[in-house]
Amino acid sequence: LRAKFARHLKSYEEAEAELDDLLKENPNNVDLRNELALSLAEQQDGTKQKRAYQIAQENFNLNRNSPDLMATFGWVNYRVGQMENAEKLINTAARMVGTQARPDILYYLAHVLAEKGQNEDVKKLLSQISESELPFAFKDDATQWLDRLKSSNTP
Numbered sequence: 001l002r003a004k005f006a007r008h009l010k011s012y013e014e015a016e017a018e019l020d021d022l023l024k025e026n027p028n029n030v031d032l033r034n035e036l037a038l039s040l041a042e043q044q045d046g047t048k049q050k051r052a053y054q055i056a057q058e059n060f061n062l063n064r065n066s067p068d069l070m071a072t073f074g075w076v077n078y079r080v081g082q083m084e085n086a087e088k089l090i091n092t093a094a095r096m097v098g099t100q101a102r103p104d105i106l107y108y109l110a111h112v113l114a115e116k117g118q119n120e121d122v123k124k125l126l127s128q129i130s131e132s133e134l135p136f137a138f139k140d141d142a143t144q145w146l147d148r149l150k151s152s153n154t155p
Helices: 002-006 012-025 030-041 044-062 067-079 083-100 101-116 119-129 138-154
Strands: none
Touching: 002 012, 002 030, 012 030, 030 044, 030 067, 044 067, 067 083, 067 101, 083 101, 101 119, 101 138, 119 138
């Protein structure tokens, strides 16, 4: 839990340290590895992002039918600048969960669509996140982003 809280508080190095410790005892725990990939991907260090990519890809290859692992791999692709792969993976993960798309997947998709200048679609996704009852660590970020888009009247 400390690692998850650290990541949600954007203390990515702290989350990384906690997860690395946990993985020493459980090196094949996919959930821990997934959290580690997300924590590493957010850091600006290229070596850490490369490690995030490797972990996310290995996890995804273990279970290609998991929307969670697919979305994480898509997000890591986004963070390392592989936009085409990111879009494909995140869109597929969103379709897999359908109308019950979780805020994290919607948030990742919003970032990909923003890169493509699809701000109306981004606004719709951010509105869904803002209105969602599901817990999401970056809900405030999504709401603030939506407010900025609305105030700039960006199409």
